[in-house]
Amino acid sequence: MSYKPIESYGVIGDLHTVALVGKDGSIDWCCLPNFDSPSVFASILDDVKGGYFRISSLYEAEHKQMYLPDSNVLLTRFLSAEGVGEVVDFMPVQESGKKVHQIVRLVRAVRGAVRFRLECRPAFDYGRQPHRVVLAGRGAVFESDALKISLVSRFPLCQQGDGVVVEFLLNPGETTTFLLRQMEEGEDGDLLESRLIGIDLLTQTLAFWRNWLKNCRYSGRWFEMVHRSALVLKLLTFAPTGAIVAAPTAGLPEEIGGVRNWDYRYTWIRDAAFTIYVLLRIGLTQEAQQFMGWLEQRAIEGGRGAPLQVMYRIDGSHEMPEITLDHLAGYRNSRPVRVGNAACQQLQLDIFGELMDSIYLYDNDTAAISYDFWRYLRRMLDWVADNWLQPDDGIWEVRSGRQHFTYSKVQCWVALDRGIRLAQKRSLPLDHTRLMGERDRIYETIMAKGWNAARRTFVQHFDTDAVDASSLILSVVRFLSPTDPRMLGTLDRIMAELVSDSLVYRYEVGKGAGDGLTGQEGTFNMCTFWLVDALTRAGRIEEARYIFEKMLTYANHLGLYSEEIGPRGEALGNFPQAFTHIGVISAAYHLDRKLGKGG
Amino acid sequence: MAREPDYLGVSVAEWTRALKSENPIQRRLAVYALGEIVPRATSAVGDLIAALDDPQPYVRVWAAAALARIAPERDEAFAVFRAALQDELAFVRSLAAWHLGRLGSRLARAEEAIDHVTALLDDANPSVRAEAELALHQLSGKGAPPVELRSLVSGS
Known part of the structure; x- marks a missing residue:
C-alpha cells in the first residue's frame, strides 16, 4: 500500500473520536475510545505497521466520495465497467446511556454485481501492542491487553496473520453490513446481528446530524461550505466536556518528509475565542455554552506559573507529555511522529486576550457570567497587568527562544480592554485605574516597538523587521481601525511578502523568530482567511472575495481543509483542522454581510 | 501454465482439507471459499455436495449456497435450505x-x-x-x- 494524499480522506465520528476514510475505502486512522487515545488504525502514519480497515471493490474502479446531505455520513463509491459499488460509513452518535464506539460500514452493489474485498488489520497502541484474533460465528474479535474490538460480518472471515480478510460478491441492489465496535470490559465474544442494527443506526445517525444542523442559522452565500465547516466543528467536539480538538490526527506533516509533525488532539485556549465567536455567529448557542463551561473550569483551575495553560486534554486534564513514536515510518517518511505536545508548557501570552475576548462576546450575546467566575478572571487580569512585559513563545509556539511578540502584546491589550469593558457594562468590581493604565501602556509600547516606520508595517517581534501574518488580526480585535494607515500599510506589506497566489505564509522561514526547526512549511489556511477578513473590514471587498473564492478551491472533494497547503495545492498538516474551518465560517459571514443582498 | 484457482491465495486442495477440520468455523470458511472458487474449479463440486451433510446446520446452509451458485437446479441444495x-x-x-x-x-x-x-x-x-x-x-x-x-x- 502507498500513502494517499491527505486531502483524499473523508472523516466520520461519534463526538468522542473519528475515523479517516480514504477514497479507496480504507480507514487509515482511528483512535479508540477517544480522540486522544492510542490508535487502532494508523496506516496513514505507517503503511506497514499502522493498521487499517479497508473495504473496496475488486474491480479497477474510479473512486468518489460524498456526504449524505446535511450529515457526517460518508458515501464512498467505486465506479467501474462491471458495476458500481458503494460503502456507507458512519459512527453512531449516542446521546444518552452507555457509550458504545462503533464504525458501521454498509456495503452495496448499486449497478451490476460487484466483488468486494474486506481487510481489517488493527494495530493497537500505535502499533506497539500485539493482539490475538479469535474467529467467531458472526465475525472476529481482536484482543489486546488494553482494548478488545469485534468485527461483525455476515460473510465468513479468514484470518491472515493478525488481521482478517474476506472477498465477497454482492448482487445488484444487495447490501451487507459490517460493524466494528469496541467491546466493553467483561463483554463476551457473542457478536451482534449486524444487518438490522446497521440499518437502524443509519436512520438514527442521519436524523441526529440533520436535526443538529437545523440549529445553524447561516443562510448567506457559500452556505454549503459554512454548513460543512459547522459539521466538521461538531465532529471535532468531545461530547462529555464540549471541548473541541484542534484536529483529530497526530503526526501529519507540515512538510512532506519534514519534522513538523505535531499532535493536535488537544484543545488550545487560543482557538476558544475564534470558536465561540463563530459558533455564536451562526446560531450554535448550545455548543458555545458547553465550550464556555469547559473554559470556565480551566480558568478556575489555573495553570503552572500562569493563570492558564496553553492547551489541555479534551477531558480538561493538564498533562500531555510529548514522545516520539520512532517505530513508525511517518506519513511519506515524515518523522518523527510525535504524540503529546510539549508546547503545553510554553508561555504564550496571547491566550489571555483570546479567552477574555470570547468571554466578553459570550456575556454580551448569550448569558451573563457569574460573580465567582469574574473573581477568577479578575485575578487573571491582574496577572496579565503584571506580566505583559515578559517575552513569550508566541502564537506559533516557536521553540527557538522567547521574544516580545507583537501579537502577544496586542492580545494582552485585548485581555485588559475586554476585562475593563465587561466590568463597566456589568458594573463588576475592578481596579479600573490600574488596569486602564496598563492597557494604555501596552498600546503605546506596541506602537513604539512593534511598528516599523521605515517599512510601514507592524513586525513579528520587537527586535526584528520581519512581518508576520498574525498582524492581520489587529483590526479584527479592534486594536486598530481597519482603515488606519498603519493597518493598511501592514496589510500591503504582508500581501507583498507573505502571500503567494492568494495563500498566506504565517511568516518567512529564516526571518524573524522561526520555530527552531529545519525545513519549510506550506501556506497557513487560517492566515489566508484572516487576510480575507482584514481586506473585508478595510473595504477591499473584491480582493477579499477573489481570495476567498480561490481559497474554496483548496478544500478537498468533501469541503474539508487541513492546516496548511503545499506548493502543488496539496493538504499539509493535521486533518481536518478546526481552526481553518473556523476561518471559513468567519470569512464567509463577514464577506457575505459586506456584499449585501445583491452582491 | 494456467494458475491454479485459489481463494485468498489458498488452493482448492487446501480448502478441501479444511472441510475436515474439527472447528465448524473453519469448515464454514472452507465451504464459502470453495463456493468462491467453484465457478473456476468444478472439481470441488463433489466436496460441496458432501458438506451438505455437515453436522452443523449453518455449515450445511453455506455449502448449499455455494452449490446453488453454480448448480441452481440441484435438489440437494434446496432441501438443505428448506430444512434450515x-x-x-x-x-x-x-x-x-x-x-x-x-x-x-x-x-x-x-x-x-x-x-x-x-x-x-x-x-x-x-x-x-x-x-x-x-x-x-x-x-x-x-x-x-x-x-x-x-x-x-x-x-x-
Missing part, C-alpha cells in the same frame, strides 16, 4: 432466508422458495422476519431503494 428455514436456531433460519434472497430469481425453485420464506414473516424473531422480508423482495426480482433514502425523505 425451519431450524430451531433463529440465526440459521435467518441465514437460510438471506441466502435464498441472494440467490433470487436464479434459483430454479424460486416460486417454491417464496412460499417457504413467506412463512417466516410471522417468525418470533425480528431478525428472521426482517431477513425474510428482504429475501422476498429479492426472490420476486424487486430491488430495494438505498436504505438511507427513506430516512432522508421522512426526515425532510
Whole structure:
C-alpha cells in the first residue's frame, strides 16, 4: 500500500473520536475510545505497521466520495465497467446511556454485481501492542491487553496473520453490513446481528446530524461550505466536556518528509475565542455554552506559573507529555511522529486576550457570567497587568527562544480592554485605574516597538523587521481601525511578502523568530482567511472575495481543509483542522454581510 | 501454465482439507471459499455436495449456497435450505432466508422458495422476519431503494 494524499480522506465520528476514510475505502486512522487515545488504525502514519480497515471493490474502479446531505455520513463509491459499488460509513452518535464506539460500514452493489474485498488489520497502541484474533460465528474479535474490538460480518472471515480478510460478491441492489465496535470490559465474544442494527443506526445517525444542523442559522452565500465547516466543528467536539480538538490526527506533516509533525488532539485556549465567536455567529448557542463551561473550569483551575495553560486534554486534564513514536515510518517518511505536545508548557501570552475576548462576546450575546467566575478572571487580569512585559513563545509556539511578540502584546491589550469593558457594562468590581493604565501602556509600547516606520508595517517581534501574518488580526480585535494607515500599510506589506497566489505564509522561514526547526512549511489556511477578513473590514471587498473564492478551491472533494497547503495545492498538516474551518465560517459571514443582498 | 484457482491465495486442495477440520468455523470458511472458487474449479463440486451433510446446520446452509451458485437446479441444495428455514436456531433460519434472497430469481425453485420464506414473516424473531422480508423482495426480482433514502425523505 502507498500513502494517499491527505486531502483524499473523508472523516466520520461519534463526538468522542473519528475515523479517516480514504477514497479507496480504507480507514487509515482511528483512535479508540477517544480522540486522544492510542490508535487502532494508523496506516496513514505507517503503511506497514499502522493498521487499517479497508473495504473496496475488486474491480479497477474510479473512486468518489460524498456526504449524505446535511450529515457526517460518508458515501464512498467505486465506479467501474462491471458495476458500481458503494460503502456507507458512519459512527453512531449516542446521546444518552452507555457509550458504545462503533464504525458501521454498509456495503452495496448499486449497478451490476460487484466483488468486494474486506481487510481489517488493527494495530493497537500505535502499533506497539500485539493482539490475538479469535474467529467467531458472526465475525472476529481482536484482543489486546488494553482494548478488545469485534468485527461483525455476515460473510465468513479468514484470518491472515493478525488481521482478517474476506472477498465477497454482492448482487445488484444487495447490501451487507459490517460493524466494528469496541467491546466493553467483561463483554463476551457473542457478536451482534449486524444487518438490522446497521440499518437502524443509519436512520438514527442521519436524523441526529440533520436535526443538529437545523440549529445553524447561516443562510448567506457559500452556505454549503459554512454548513460543512459547522459539521466538521461538531465532529471535532468531545461530547462529555464540549471541548473541541484542534484536529483529530497526530503526526501529519507540515512538510512532506519534514519534522513538523505535531499532535493536535488537544484543545488550545487560543482557538476558544475564534470558536465561540463563530459558533455564536451562526446560531450554535448550545455548543458555545458547553465550550464556555469547559473554559470556565480551566480558568478556575489555573495553570503552572500562569493563570492558564496553553492547551489541555479534551477531558480538561493538564498533562500531555510529548514522545516520539520512532517505530513508525511517518506519513511519506515524515518523522518523527510525535504524540503529546510539549508546547503545553510554553508561555504564550496571547491566550489571555483570546479567552477574555470570547468571554466578553459570550456575556454580551448569550448569558451573563457569574460573580465567582469574574473573581477568577479578575485575578487573571491582574496577572496579565503584571506580566505583559515578559517575552513569550508566541502564537506559533516557536521553540527557538522567547521574544516580545507583537501579537502577544496586542492580545494582552485585548485581555485588559475586554476585562475593563465587561466590568463597566456589568458594573463588576475592578481596579479600573490600574488596569486602564496598563492597557494604555501596552498600546503605546506596541506602537513604539512593534511598528516599523521605515517599512510601514507592524513586525513579528520587537527586535526584528520581519512581518508576520498574525498582524492581520489587529483590526479584527479592534486594536486598530481597519482603515488606519498603519493597518493598511501592514496589510500591503504582508500581501507583498507573505502571500503567494492568494495563500498566506504565517511568516518567512529564516526571518524573524522561526520555530527552531529545519525545513519549510506550506501556506497557513487560517492566515489566508484572516487576510480575507482584514481586506473585508478595510473595504477591499473584491480582493477579499477573489481570495476567498480561490481559497474554496483548496478544500478537498468533501469541503474539508487541513492546516496548511503545499506548493502543488496539496493538504499539509493535521486533518481536518478546526481552526481553518473556523476561518471559513468567519470569512464567509463577514464577506457575505459586506456584499449585501445583491452582491 | 494456467494458475491454479485459489481463494485468498489458498488452493482448492487446501480448502478441501479444511472441510475436515474439527472447528465448524473453519469448515464454514472452507465451504464459502470453495463456493468462491467453484465457478473456476468444478472439481470441488463433489466436496460441496458432501458438506451438505455437515453436522452443523449453518455449515450445511453455506455449502448449499455455494452449490446453488453454480448448480441452481440441484435438489440437494434446496432441501438443505428448506430444512434450515425451519431450524430451531433463529440465526440459521435467518441465514437460510438471506441466502435464498441472494440467490433470487436464479434459483430454479424460486416460486417454491417464496412460499417457504413467506412463512417466516410471522417468525418470533425480528431478525428472521426482517431477513425474510428482504429475501422476498429479492426472490420476486424487486430491488430495494438505498436504505438511507427513506430516512432522508421522512426526515425532510
